[in-house]
Amino acid sequence: MITEPELAGDFEEIETDEIVGGAKPKTRAKKTWVWALGGAVVASAVWGSAFFAYGWGDGKPDLRGYKLRKNSCESIPLKSVGVAIAKSDYAVAGESNLLKDAALERLRCAIPLGPGYSGSDSWVTRYDVEVTVTLHKGFDPGAEFEARRRVTDRGLLLSPDSVSAVENLGEKAYFLINDEGAELHVLDGGAVISMRLSGYQQFEGDPDKLSSESPPMPDVYIYRAAIISDMSDLIPKLKR
Template sequence: MISEPEMAGEFGAVETREVMGDFDREFVGERRPRKPWLWALGGMVMSSVLWAAALFLYGLGDRKPDMHGYQLDQNPCPSLQLKSIGAAIAPRESTPKVESGLLNHAALDQIQCFIPLRSRTRAERPGNGWSIDYTVVITVALHKKTDPGAEFEARQRVTEFGVDPDAKLETVPDLGDKAYLLTRDDGKSELRVLEGGAVLSLSLSTFTQYQSNDHSEDEAGDGPGVPDLSPYQSAMISDMRDLMSSLNPDPPA
């Protein structure tokens, strides 16, 4: 970056004559040096010209990210199939139960989908009232004015509860510009993808709940442990690819 010239020292040169000796005082009077503010003014003008040229050539502060054809013209949540996750775990619940919110703005388009999967009773303890439930949350943010790349890198271990330094971070190759999987101990795995101005996330969460039916809560006993989500990572990646394709009607050849 081209900085403006240091002017404090030049203006200070006028004041240094107060501490000069007689010899220096006489010499300065005969020399009649150039006025320092003229040099400073010329330096300021030249610096401004160079800075303007840098802005023009490199587009600093005004470079829009490449959207790679991604669009959020309508709510994609009801039509998301989640075929791979549905085959590996359980199909999604019916469309009316899907919660979503669509934002369209000149600077940012964003959608978030909360999609519950059908409950699964723990097979090794049938009929005990416990079930394992899964929820898929999909977030798509299209940054149309500013490049989200630096923020994407900085937020690698940031979750909805803050920074999780113990979360497992794995790079996913050949997916967007950058992609990684974040796996936590609390039963959640999240796949995050950056491609140009698009930031996409697909998270899979699991939790257990007890449905009393004919059983009292006193008979519930200990619930099942949190399932390991690592077997479902390939399904998450596959469904992410389908999501990216659905948001890009004209992908590059």
């Protein structure tokens, strides 16, 4: 009686005696196992990268220790901008708005900078700083941050020459400038931090003496270095 052959040990290369169309097919069981092993190694490397980037492979971005509290606006340092514009160090509590959700947390701080400066005909130049911190808990904001690198906080799409990269600040940082103000956006893990400086002219004199033309808007680009410096001071404070 002819019995089925028993399999033992590793698969060996087997040549069949059955000829189809003059060809002698071969099976290569060993190489199949080698390719399977190679695929497993590649998959392990991919998962390892995911573990390193997001932590334990849960798909959630690393928040890098950022913590948002109701009083976070009180500790925002504006030393460089404050000295450059208002001639004093500013770390005052402005208007704050805090959102906490399972998907994200967002803090907005609006800070009036200084009492303003009187010009001619009772026109006053004023400056405001707005800080926004968003912690993305459910997804990595990196791709969206890069796609919106030319978009201001007000939703305006700027020309490429209005945007410049800033080195040594978070993972990525971009400085934006337009007629409405200057903005610095920083990506750091799952956190996106923005600082916006805007200047405007306000008439505070006798309405009967109001002229039809207002003074030109203040140039806020000259405070680029001060904004970057204050952002560098702000990032570690948000992690305490």
